[in-house]
Amino acid sequence: MARQERAIETRKRLLVGAAEVFDERGYAAASINEIQERSGVTKGAMYFHFASKEEIAKGVMTAQTEVPVEVRSPSASPMQQAIDLTHELARRLRTDVLFRASIRLTVERGTFQTNDSDMYDWWLRAFSRELARAQGAGELRKELAPEDVAASVVGSFTGIQMLSHVTSAHRDLHxxxxxxxxxxxxxxxxxxxxxxxxxxxxxxxxxSGGA
Amino acid sequence: MARQERAIETRKRLLVGAAEVFDERGYAAASINEIQERSGVTKGAMYFHFASKEEIAKGVMTAQTEVPVEVRSPSASPMQQAIDLTHELARRLRTDVLFRASIRLTVERGTFQTNDSDMYDWWLRAFSRELARAQGAGELRKELAPEDVAASVVGSFTGIQMLSHVTSAHRDLHxxxxxxxxxxxxxxxxxxxxxxxxxxxxxxxxxSGGA
Structure with missing residues (x-):
């Protein structure tokens, strides 16, 4: 492997190892030593890529915004695309530890982020846009504000996945x-x-096929 | 003050001080020193009441089950009583730091509880009972399982209050x-x-009158 490929591989291993530890314990209880051991990389390699636990967590967080908001839905209906997006996020929660950890870092207030509402705002805007399109297409009731429905979707999705995580390890989330x-x-x-x-x-x- | 009254008062101050710290930082990042300082009690008094941070957190958790599930709703309708209960919980979240901290301890997985699903199960049972009564009274649609609706209510409430906490400190929760x-x-x-x-x-x- 060329040096650059090795570096990319090492960075990825660190992020996945960190995601596993954050997913299990949350940010505050995760130790940088455990992340290093879980990743199987040397301390030197770790500090080459990330200066601190906070830096690693920021790397994990970016995984959340890498989900394409325009999910490859076969449907032309904006409302169906919003529904499909929630199911795609649910699938990612079941199968992708990086995404799962980034969601946990989002829902635990005041641990490492300076502004806790950034990621929620990002999802609220994404669903508001989609639901405004659904209203334009005559699918969302005219008397509702897309932002109010987006708040219900984002809030409900957040809590329903947490409940499903705790009671069934996300198996019943779909x-x-x-x-x-x-x-x-x-x-x-x-x-x-x-x-x-x-x-x-x-x-x-x-x-629906599970992980 | 008699000795016993003082002891009850000290215990209460410890629980409120601990709740403030847990509410701000979560369990893992809360230190027992900070809890003691916040409560304004001596180390000796603290260890007289609680042997460890875990014991204090258990004390805070019990605040959650002390909400009367049969809220003093003026309505005779079981469905309205379920609605009123969620609004009563929302009011407690805005005004009662002990309750707010106990909810945060519930939603942060794998921090101090042995079985994370206990509190969720408790709420699922409470809402399932109420919704089964609503079905008996002809208020909940016959084709729905009360347990499935309870899962939506508990899940959605959990996430909507988290979203409201982060974006408005619970001001827009009602x-x-x-x-x-x-x-x-x-x-x-x-x-x-x-x-x-x-x-x-x-x-x-x-x-609806706020705090």
């Missing part, structure tokens, strides 16, 4: 999320759109 | 929760019940 969409869609979708939306996500996304 | 009930009630309530339910909570609970 079902819980599907139930939630079934329950909330009649109140937010227009009667015309309601019959065409799929609360379990579009087929062909490979979402 | 409105966010009201929006959420407005959005989900059409999908879970029977058409007959829907017109009589109050998403913002029963009047007379004094819930």
């Amino acid at each position: 079902d819980r999320l599907t139930n939630w969409w079934e329950q909330i869609l009649p109140g937010i979708a227009t009667p015309e759109a309601l019959g065409t939306l799929l609360p379990a996500g579009s087929p062909g996304l490979g979402l | 409105d966010r929760l009201t929006n959420w009930w407005e959005q989900i009630l059409p999908g879970i309530a029977t058409p007959e019940a829907l017109g009589t339910l109050l998403p913002a909570g029963s009047p007379g609970l004094g819930l």
Whole structure:
């Protein structure tokens, strides 16, 4: 391996090892020694890439924004694309420790971030945009503000995945999320759109098959 | 003050001081020295009441189950009582640091509890019971399992309060929760019940007036 390839590989191993430790213990209880041991890299290599535990956590956090917000949904419906995005995030939570750790770092207030609301704001904007498009397409009820519905989606998704994590290690997350969409869609979708939306996500996304 | 009264007072000050520190930093980052300083009690008094940080956290946790599940709702409707309970919990989150800290200790996995799902299970059972009563009263749609709706309520409440905490220090929690009930009630309530339910909570609970 060329030197640069090795460096990229080492950095990736450090991030995955750190994600495992953050996912299990949270930021405050994670030690830099444990991260180094879990990653199987030398102390020298670790400090070459990251000056501190905080730097490593920032690296893990960026994993969260690397999810394409425009998920490759086979549907042309903006509302269905919003539904599909939540299922794609659920799949990532089950299968991707980097993403899972970045979400845990987000939901634990006041541990290492200077501004705790940054990541929530990012997701609120993403879902507000999508739901505004759904309203333009006649799918979201006219009397609702897309921002208010986005707050319910982001808030509910956050808590439902935490509950599913604790009670089933995310195994029932797809079902819980599907139930939630079934329950909330009649109140937010227009009667015309309601019959065409799929609360379990579009087929062909490979979402329900578990990890 | 008699000796016993002083002891009760000291214990309460320790729990409130600990709750403030846990609420700000989470369990792992809280130090027992900081808890002692914040409470303004002596080290000796602290160790007389609690042998360890874990013991103090257990004391804070019990605050959560001391909320009367049968909230003093003026309504005879079980579904309205479930709605009122979420607003009562929201009010406690805004005004009661002990309750707020106990919720934070619940949502941070793997920090000090042996079984993270205990508190979630407790709330799931409480809401399942209430929603089963609502189904018996013809308020919850027959085709829904009360347990599935309870999972949505507990999950959504958890995440919506976290989002509200980070973005507004819980100031918009009553409105966010009201929006959420407005959005989900059409999908879970029977058409007959829907017109009589109050998403913002029963009047007379004094819930919307802030802290």
